[in-house]
Amino acid sequence: MIWSISWKNIWRNKVRSSVVIMAVALGLTAGIFSSAFFSGMMNQRVKQVISNEISSIQIHDTNFRETTELEYYIPEASLISEKIKSLDNIAGVSNRIIIYSMISSAETASGVKITGIDPEMEKTVTGISTKIIDGKYFEGVSRNPIVIGKKLAEKLKVKVRSKIVITVQDVDKNITGGAFRIAGIYESSNTGFDEMNVFVRVSDLAGLTGLPEDAAHEIAILVDDNDVAMIKSIEIGKIWPELEVMNWKELSPEMSYMTEAMGLYNYIFIIIILFALLFGIINTMLMVVLERRKEIGMLLAIGMSRMKVFVMIMVETVQLSFTGGVLGIILGGLISKYFEVHAIDLSRWAEGYSQLGYDTMVYTSIKHEQYMIIALMVVVTGIIAAIYPAYKALKYDPAEALRIE
Amino acid sequence: MSIIKISNLTKVYDGSANEIVAVNNLNLEFEKGEFAAIVGPSGSGKTTLLNMIGGLDRPTSGEVNIDGQDIWRLSSRKLTDFRLKNIGFVFQSYNLIPVLTAGENTEFIMQLQGKPRNERSRRIKELLEAVGIADREKSRPNKLSGGQQQRVAVARALASKPTFILADEPTANLDSKSTETLLEIMELLNKTEDVTFIFSTHDARVVKKARRVITLVDGKVESDVSK
Incomplete structure (x- = not known):
C-alpha cells in the first residue's frame, strides 16, 4: 500500500519530480562515466x-x-620455468639475464637496462x-x-641495422x-x-659475460588472470622457498597503490555528486511535505500511524532518488559500454600522456559490482534526504493541519 | 445507552492574556444511532468540540468517554489506533487522496486496518453502491463533482465500520441538489449501518434532517433539542 501510494505521489507534480529525477540521473551518468574513464585508463596502464x-x-x-x-643468478633456470609452465593459470614464462650498463653508438652513449631473452x-x-x-x-x-x-x-641517432656497442x-x-x-x-x-x-638474445649476453647459458637473473611469468597473480606467487614461492617470488603489486607497489587510490577517488567523486544532489532532494521533499500538510493531517486524523506517514515520505524520497539513480546507471552504463569498444582519443595531449606511461587511446572500464555499490549509494542518499522531510511530516498536528484552507 | 459521554469539557487556546475559551465546561451525551447536528455561529466551538470528540484536539480539561473509555487518557499511538477503529471522519473540503481512485480512497482505511483483500473488495462495492457512485469506482477525485467526492468521503468514513462518524460542515461546499442527495444517503446509512452521525453545520437543510440539534454559543450548549 505504502509503496504504491508513494509511487503515485511522485507523479503528482510531474515536472518537479522529473527535474529531480533528471538531476540525479545526469549527475550519476557523469559520475559513472568519469569512473569508467579513469578506471579504464588505470587498467590499461596496469596491463601495459x-x-x-x-x-x-x-x-x-x-x-x-x-x-x-x-x-646473483638462478642456475638451471630452464628446469624451474618448465615446471612453472605445467602449473594452472600460467600463460607464459621467460628466463632473462639482466645487466644495467652502457650502450653507445657512433654519436653518443646512454645508460640502459640490457635484458637477455629467448x-x-x-x-x-x-x-x-x-x-x-x-x-x-630479432630477424x-x-x-x-x-x-x-x-x-x-x-637519442643514439641510430636506425635499423646500425651498429651499437654494449659495454658490460x-x-x-x-x-x-x-x-x-x-x-x-x-x-x-x-x-x-x-x-x-x-633486448638481446640470452645466448649472446651469456657469451659476452661468461654466464652459463641456462642462468637467469629473472624468471618472468604471465598469468592468464591478474587477479590470481597473488595466489600464484604464493604457490610458486612455496615450491622454491630459497628464491624471491614477487607478484606485480609487490614489484610495482606504486601501481598497486594507484589502482586502489583510483577506485577510492571514483567513489569519492560520486559521493560528492550525490552530496550535492542530496540538498536538491531534501528541498523538493520539504516542499512536498509542506504542500501536502492538510492531506497528511487528514491521514493522521483517520488513523494512519505517524510511523506509517514517516515511512510513506521515506519511501517516496527513496523511490524518487532511486528512479533517477537507475536512469543514471543505465545511461552512464550505456555510455561507458560504448566507449569500452570505441576508444576515446586523447592524442592531442599524446606527449604528456606518453611520458606518464598512459595510452592516448582510452577504453572505459567499469565492473558490475561498481554499479551495485553506486545503486546502494543512491538508496542511502535517498534515505538520508528523506529523514528531515519525513520528520517534519511526523510532527504535524492533525487538527492544526486540517484547519488549513 | 450513551456511546459518547462528554464531561466538563473545556478548551482554551493561547494561555496568554488573549486566551480564547473555545469550549467552556461542556457536558453532553450521545446515544448509539443518533443523527445529531451541532449548530451555532462561527467561533461558537463546533469544530473544536468535534475535534476533541474525534481525538484530534486535546482538551484543556474534562473528559471524552467513548464506550466507557476516556480517550484522552490513551497514549498518542493508542489514540491513533482508536480513531482508526472507532471513528469515521467527513471533512468540509472532502480531503480525498488525489492520487487514488474513489474505490482506492474507500479501500485505504481498510488497508490501514489490515482487512483482507476479499473483504475490502466486497465492502468497496457495497459502500459505493450505497452512496450511489458504484460506476465511478475507478475515477480519481479530480474527475468527480464536489457532491460525488463528498459521497466517496462518506463511503471512506464508513469503510472502517466505525462506532460513529464526525462530519465537519459536510455540505458547506455543495449545491442544493448534492446536499439533498448526500443527506438522504447519510440518513439511510445511519439506519442501515446503525452508525451514529454527528455533524457540525451552518446548513439549515442539515438541521432539518437532524433528529437532534445542539446549539452552541460561546463554547456552551445553549439548547439541545431532540425531534
Whole structure:
C-alpha cells in the first residue's frame, strides 16, 4: 500500500519530480562515466606495465634486486620455468639475464637496462614483439641482433641495422664489450621505458659475460588472470622457498597503490555528486511535505500511524532518488559500454600522456559490482534526504493541519 | 445507552492574556444511532468540540468517554489506533487522496486496518453502491463533482465500520441538489449501518434532517433539542 501510494505521489507534480529525477540521473551518468574513464585508463596502464614491463610474477635470487650484481643468478633456470609452465593459470614464462650498463653508438652513449631473452619465450610474456615499428623482432640480423626503443634510437641517432656497442662487466669483473646490430625498433606507450630498455638474445649476453647459458637473473611469468597473480606467487614461492617470488603489486607497489587510490577517488567523486544532489532532494521533499500538510493531517486524523506517514515520505524520497539513480546507471552504463569498444582519443595531449606511461587511446572500464555499490549509494542518499522531510511530516498536528484552507 | 459521554469539557487556546475559551465546561451525551447536528455561529466551538470528540484536539480539561473509555487518557499511538477503529471522519473540503481512485480512497482505511483483500473488495462495492457512485469506482477525485467526492468521503468514513462518524460542515461546499442527495444517503446509512452521525453545520437543510440539534454559543450548549 505504502509503496504504491508513494509511487503515485511522485507523479503528482510531474515536472518537479522529473527535474529531480533528471538531476540525479545526469549527475550519476557523469559520475559513472568519469569512473569508467579513469578506471579504464588505470587498467590499461596496469596491463601495459604487466605485459611490457614487469609481467605478473617475477622470480629472482634473493640478492639480485637489491644489488643487481651479475653473480646473483638462478642456475638451471630452464628446469624451474618448465615446471612453472605445467602449473594452472600460467600463460607464459621467460628466463632473462639482466645487466644495467652502457650502450653507445657512433654519436653518443646512454645508460640502459640490457635484458637477455629467448625471443620466442619472451613473446609469451611481454608484447615487445608486437610493438616493432621499424625492422623486425630479432630477424634480419644474423649475429648479435638487438631490439631497442624508439626514444633510445633517437637519442643514439641510430636506425635499423646500425651498429651499437654494449659495454658490460663479465663474471670475472673484467670490462668487456660486444658489437650488436639493430634488428628492430619498438615503441610502447611509455617513452621512459623505451629509452631505458634494450633486448638481446640470452645466448649472446651469456657469451659476452661468461654466464652459463641456462642462468637467469629473472624468471618472468604471465598469468592468464591478474587477479590470481597473488595466489600464484604464493604457490610458486612455496615450491622454491630459497628464491624471491614477487607478484606485480609487490614489484610495482606504486601501481598497486594507484589502482586502489583510483577506485577510492571514483567513489569519492560520486559521493560528492550525490552530496550535492542530496540538498536538491531534501528541498523538493520539504516542499512536498509542506504542500501536502492538510492531506497528511487528514491521514493522521483517520488513523494512519505517524510511523506509517514517516515511512510513506521515506519511501517516496527513496523511490524518487532511486528512479533517477537507475536512469543514471543505465545511461552512464550505456555510455561507458560504448566507449569500452570505441576508444576515446586523447592524442592531442599524446606527449604528456606518453611520458606518464598512459595510452592516448582510452577504453572505459567499469565492473558490475561498481554499479551495485553506486545503486546502494543512491538508496542511502535517498534515505538520508528523506529523514528531515519525513520528520517534519511526523510532527504535524492533525487538527492544526486540517484547519488549513 | 450513551456511546459518547462528554464531561466538563473545556478548551482554551493561547494561555496568554488573549486566551480564547473555545469550549467552556461542556457536558453532553450521545446515544448509539443518533443523527445529531451541532449548530451555532462561527467561533461558537463546533469544530473544536468535534475535534476533541474525534481525538484530534486535546482538551484543556474534562473528559471524552467513548464506550466507557476516556480517550484522552490513551497514549498518542493508542489514540491513533482508536480513531482508526472507532471513528469515521467527513471533512468540509472532502480531503480525498488525489492520487487514488474513489474505490482506492474507500479501500485505504481498510488497508490501514489490515482487512483482507476479499473483504475490502466486497465492502468497496457495497459502500459505493450505497452512496450511489458504484460506476465511478475507478475515477480519481479530480474527475468527480464536489457532491460525488463528498459521497466517496462518506463511503471512506464508513469503510472502517466505525462506532460513529464526525462530519465537519459536510455540505458547506455543495449545491442544493448534492446536499439533498448526500443527506438522504447519510440518513439511510445511519439506519442501515446503525452508525451514529454527528455533524457540525451552518446548513439549515442539515438541521432539518437532524433528529437532534445542539446549539452552541460561546463554547456552551445553549439548547439541545431532540425531534
